[in-house]
Amino acid sequence: MILTVTLNTALDVTHRVPRLLPHASHRVTGVAERPGGKGLNVARVLGALGHPVTATGFAGGPAGTLVRELLADCPGVTDALVPCAGTTRRTLAVVDETTGDTTQFNEPGPQITAGEWSAFLARYAELVSGARAVALCGSLPPGVPVGAYATLVRTARTAGVPVLLDTSGEALRRGVAARPEIIKPNSAELAELTGSREPLPATRDARRRGAHAVVTSLGPGGLLAATPDGTWQAAPPRALSGNPTGAGDSAVAGLLSALAEGLDWPARLTRAVALSAATVHAPTAGEFDPRTYEEVRGSVKVTPL
């Protein structure tokens, strides 16, 4: 199985309103809820692709209970979340049906105690030993040490299990130094890590900081990968219109599933780009459209640099 870690899980709530007017009262015409946080998004995509996946991290309070109930309905995903006394955060996306724009409200995560963090580390060590690959995704809730991802990377490396790290800021900086197999920054995260806004030099620089491979997301332009086997740009056949929410998480699922299958880098990038494009193009934010995926993956262009 593939293990995904989401320390700061979320209940993602979407409210649709006819038109967003600040300081007015709105009748919500549509409500949707799903398990959220980057690692849970990755797990849902892996499960939908037919890869057995185990999801761990923290869940607590009423929103945590609901996240677990919703996760139970995601095919292929095994729930190994660790309970915490605090309450799992909600994220609220208000979709303005007139303009299509989204306004986002993100609650802070629960305070994690030292005891809960220890309980998580024990559970994680146990789960890693049975995993083919690990994804460490997203922000750290309050109370989790800022070097958390470095610790988790080292545990996986000791067990001989490859790790993909997808986070930002100081958590990324420290995690990279522990030498994960892959990191997948977007342009902003890469610039914050390296100080450079030029994608190719910055991607190569990030490798020198410790990651074996760096896959930089270029948004609609696809992916840029600096790896031990070479450097490539992988681009979709055409720019697809839609909602980019979750496109990065689908790319992670593509990279990780192809790695677990022993595919080479061009094949991994092809899958990641196709899943990403199929997510942008899907009618529901954060889901991927299987038809677009099948259609795009035959025509992703992978260019050696």
Next chain:
Amino acid sequence: MILTVTLNTALDVTHRVPRLLPHASHRVTGVAERPGGKGLNVARVLGALGHPVTATGFAGGPAGTLVRELLADCPGVTDALVPCAGTTRRTLAVVDETTGDTTQFNEPGPQITAGEWSAFLARYAELVSGARAVALCGSLPPGVPVGAYATLVRTARTAGVPVLLDTSGEALRRGVAARPEIIKPNSAELAELTGSREPLPATRDARRRGAHAVVTSLGPGGLLAATPDGTWQAAPPRALSGNPTGAGDSAVAGLLSALAEGLDWPARLTRAVALSAATVHAPTAGEFDPRTYEEVRGSVKVTPL
């Protein structure tokens, strides 16, 4: 005890954000939750005043569970909510900390089945027999017959228990015809019921439609009451600045508690106006400030018309 009915209970969530910007992503700096829906607000105020109160209506799903947990912490309030299979709605108030303005998002209520409605009617009949007064408050969730309040008014009248009805639109129109003891419209609800925007004639007209007494809320101007014992205007000593959320529910709690204690109309109106003003002036929306209440209730001006 006093019985309050909230057919469309809510989990009231408040998000504080530094500044609301449409189509941006916001870090929520403060989250608060409390049991909501007009009848539960009335129950909380009655409980805080030291009146034993029983709250009924529907609760279901994760939000319903949380409403019940929060209600358990409200002093003096007994939970007699009836479970439903649908999910209790959430209301979200986003407070812009720069301007102080609030943007409100109200989810639709749960679909109530015919079986659930019957179960509620049985529970209500049982509870009414032990009540000194009943408050019927707020909107009807989908599936509840539009004549619901008329039915509930009749049950209480048959049991000899006075009823206050606080709702709007067709539910109010039909409820009034069943001859409740008191209705408490605001100016807009009264205009919708009577077709007139002139408070005094409209208040008198509403009495002729069936209510024994009509107490119209004039906002900062206080209350206008047409009753079998006379017609009065009751006004606070000065306009108090603050948030009017919940002021109407506090007025209902004031009217009902004074009625249950056998006080006369001027005393009922004095209490309702003072509680209302103390709610507008409270630091937390929907709560009342006990000091302001004590201060104002000595100086409410009740004028016979």
